[in-house]
Amino acid sequence: MLTSQQIFRKQMAGESLHPDGTDTLQRHVVTVLVENTLGALNRVANLFSQRGFELESVSVGEAKDQTLRRMTLVTTGNDRMIGQVLRQLNSLIDTIEVEDVTHFDHIERELCLVQVRCPASERQVLISVVDIFRATVVNITPDSLTFEVTGPPAKINAFIGMMRGYDVLEVARSGRVAMRRELAFEH
Amino acid sequence: MNTQSTFLERTTDSRHLKTPTSGALQKEARETGGGLLTGAEIFIRSLEAEGVEIVFGYPGGAVIGIYDTMHRLNPTFKHVLVRHEQGGTHAAEGYAKSTGKVGTVLVTSGPGATNCVTGIADAYMDSIPMVVFTGQVPTKLIGNDAFQECDTIGVTRSITKHSFLVRDVRELASTIKKAYYIAGTGRPGPVVVDLPKDVLMASAPFHYPTSVAIRGYSFAQKGNMQQIRLAAEMIKESQKPLFYVGGGTITSGAAEILTRIARRINVPVTTTLHGLGSFPENDPLSVGMLGMHGTWFANKAVQNTDLLIAVGARFDDRVTGKIEAWAPHAKIIHMDIDPACISKNVPANCPILGDVKLVLEQLEPLLEPKDTTAWLAQIDVWKVECPMDFKRDGKLRPQEIIRALRDKTGGHATVVTDVGQNQMWGAQFFTYIHPRTHITSGGLGTMGFSLPAAMGVAFGQKGGGLPVISINGDGGVLMNIQELGVAAAHKLPLKVVILNNSYLGMVRQWQELFHEERYSHTDLSSTNPNFVQLAEAFGCVGLRCERPEDIQSTIDAAWEVTDRPVVMEFKVIMEEKVFPMVPSGASTDDMITASAEDIN
Structure with a gap:
């Protein structure tokens, strides 16, 4: 029998109350503004392996302020674990701002390149399929096509799923970038 | 000179960074006419400006310029040549823990830096303020597998609070300022500054900054008043409250106010290993140390309390055991300066982020004396049920030696323990009265810590202060025995105790009980x-004791020696085990105690 305090602690941590229950793991998208140095990127990536946190994807690029970079990280965990991820990231001296955008209205986008073997005879059929995803052809050879597609991760997954029916030679995904939506017209 | 810069106002008593006002610095400024200084000169002047008192170091090719400059400039700080870089880091830790100031280490590149890794990791785990300067190959050779090259920043990344590679001599002084600031503020920790040789040889104007601005760094100060009011309410409502006090209380300088509050509201206090000394153990409200080898009564109190007031403690696994079964009835108030520590292991009902001294100052006026008579009476029953004791059967037991040391000093000594059984007996059977008088490697559990750390404590006392007792096993003491020569050369009157049971005692204990x-x-x-001969070979006094009736005379003889270290080898029995014990991963309720016939 759990005491009321034990139940409280488990609920706070997002853990199951039943001994054989599984934790309520959730995917979180975290954006981080860091100093624009190699050491800073190293420290953020290192933190995940050091502390045993999951890291699904990372994308990095320059932010508006040239001395900073914006990282978008995708990580998985229960509430306690995600709380730790955020606090540990914040405690790094090179991080300026850490935000879990998961529960805010936000935009997530990913870019994906897919190279598919495709003889000339099948080109038109294949292009009509990728048109549905508003993918564009970015390279063509006598026996292959390379598509570029952008969108939310679910769309990218669906696109790659559709391409599985063909002879996929290579897939490259950028990892997610995310940003909170400014609700300018909300009253 | 503006000494009231913003960062100085933000630091608390024990972590002051010194203002740059050394006479030597002003003299130098006149001599150079504000001209250029080499990187090595800037390094020396920066340390002087920082108010560094002592540097533990070991020269080598990459830092030879600094040592040469030191020889020429005769700086205001003392340099102690250690005999192994690891010993240097532990000495800096001992110095930092006993004085509350930032420790400083200077070593060369490659092996010099890697030899520091254990000490840096130790300081990281135990939140000890320390700056480690490591030499590095010239910037042009970095990444080239040059002689004595090592990616020091990479190697130490996950065991430092922060680290810097200085690529431009013009950034050297400000980097040193930042390093000391980061190491000594907030939750303290080690900072590594990697210094390429060409940077030390290049020249730049010297200006040591008086303030620091790091946009990604801030630390908690006062607590949220709403949370503090909630805490006061929870304390008022509780029937069986218990203070659970960790090392953060000592770091913050909060021992005095904690003691005052606990006594005023009649709430008992248990401390962690690092919390020893934050509340006088000779006070009736003290229930001693909790955790794996804590007292029976402290752990009973934890399992029965309805309110744990955690002050600067981090709910370490050696404290909680099986976490689901720990303190099952307790609501938790958790005060800590590190947001990542709060609710890391056990979610708190009332988290309070802040410097615990400031938080306790905010809390104090909201508290009223409580009637905890029934709760204290219950604890007294537990204290009688299973007191901390040991068997007296004519055999030489370590507990009796620790008790004798306590009686010799009345608890007025700085005790530096190593790791293993000696550490636990040292914690259990000495009586800690003052903060900063119990120093040990708690988080990392580094064997070989005690001797060099005790040396660092003695250097920090500058000839005065409490006796320094280094408690060791025969395993750990050999891991940094070379520092005995340094302690002898500097005439440090260390009392080095070796509890020699001819075994790795703690591992043996586990092998006996669980394997x-x-x-x-x-x-x-x-x-x-032969430890006596070894001590004498290093220029120390060596004493051996093999019978309980000789304990007192051995200690008395050791206390007669004031001009060099004394090594006391006690040939203790190998069978003695540390009890009580919560087996690793077990519930605190399943604590094993020494059986009654073992004690009586």
Whole structure:
């Protein structure tokens, strides 16, 4: 029998109350503004392996302020674990701002390149399929096509799923970038 | 000079960074006419400006310029040549823990830096403020597998609070300022500054900054008043409250106010290993240390309390055991300066982020004396049920030695323990009265810590202060025995105790209890030296004691020696185990105690 305090602690941590229950793991998208140095990127990536946190994807690029970079990280965990991820990231001296955008209205986008073997005879059929995803052809050879597609991760997954029916030679995904939506017209 | 810069106002008493006002610095400024200084000169002047008192170091090719400059400039700080870089880092830790100031280490590149890794990791785990300067190959050769090159920043990344590679001599002084600031503020920790040789040889104007601005760094100060009011309400409503006090209380300088509050509201206090000394153990409200080898009554109190007031403690696994079964009835108030520590292991009902001294100052006026008579009476019953004691049967037992040391000093000594059984007996059987008088490697559990750390404590006292007792096993003491020569050369009157049971005692204890007495590679008898001769070879006094009736005379003889270290070897029995014990991963309710016949 759990005491009321034990139940409280488990609920706070997002853990199951039943001994054989599984934790309520959730995917979180975290954006981080860091100093624009190699050491800073190293420290953020290192933190995940050091502390045993999951890291699904990372994308990095320059932010508006040239001395900073914006990282978008995708990580998985229960509430306690995600709380730790955020606090540990914040405690790094090179991080300026850490935000879990998961529960805010936000935009997530990913870019994906897919190279598919495709003889000339099948080109038109294949292009009509990728048109549905508003993918564009970015390279063509006598026996292959390379598509570029952008969108939310679910769309990218669906696109790659559709391409599985063909002879996929290579897939490259950028990892997610995310940003909170400014609700300018909300009253 | 503006000494009231913003960062100085933000630091608390024990972590002041010194203002740059050394006479030598002003003299130098006149001599150079505000001209250029080499990187090595800037390094020396920056340390002087920082108010560094002592540097533990070891020269080598990459830092030879600094040592040469030191020789020429005769700086205001003292340099102690250690005999192994690891010893230097532990000495800096001992200095930092006993004085509350930032420790400083200077070593060369490559092996010099890697030898520091254990000490840096130790300081990281135990939140000890320390700056480690490591030499590096010239910037042009970095990444080239040059002689004595090592990616020091990479190697130490996950064991430092922060680290810097200085690529431009013009950034050297400000980097040193930042390093000391980061190491000494907030939750303290080690900072590594990597210094390429060409940077030390290049020249730049010297200006030591008086303030620091780091946009990604801030630390908690006062607590949220709403949370503090909630805490006061929870304390008022509780029937069986218990203070659970960790090392953060000592770091913050909060021992005095904590003691005052606990006494005023009649709430008992248990401390962690690092919390020893934050509340006087000779006070009736003290229930001693909790956790794996805590007292029976402290752990009983934890399992029965309805309110744990955690002050600067981090709910370490050696404290909680099986976490689901720990303190099952307790609501938790958790005060800590590190947001990442709060609710890391056990979610708190009332988290309070802040410097615990400031938080306690905010809390104090909201508290009223409580009637905890029934709760204290229950604890007294537990204290009688299973007191901290040991068998007296004519055999030489370590507990009796620790008790004798306590009686010799009345608890007025700085005790630096190593790791293992000696550490636990040192914690259990000494009586800690003052903050900063119990120093040990708690988080990392580094064997070989005690001797060099005790040396660092003694250097920090500058000839005065409490006696310094280094408690060791025969295993750990050999891991940094070379520092005995340094302590002897500097005439440090260390009292070095070796509890020699010819075994790796703590591992042996686990092997006996949990591995069916298979004593795999824990017998040290064939590789142990003659410790008395070894002590004398290093210029120390060596004493040996083999019978309980000689304990007192051995200690008395050791206390007669004031001009060099004394090594006291006690040939204790190998069978003695540390009790009580919560087996690793077990519930605190399943604590094992020494059986009654073992004690009586």
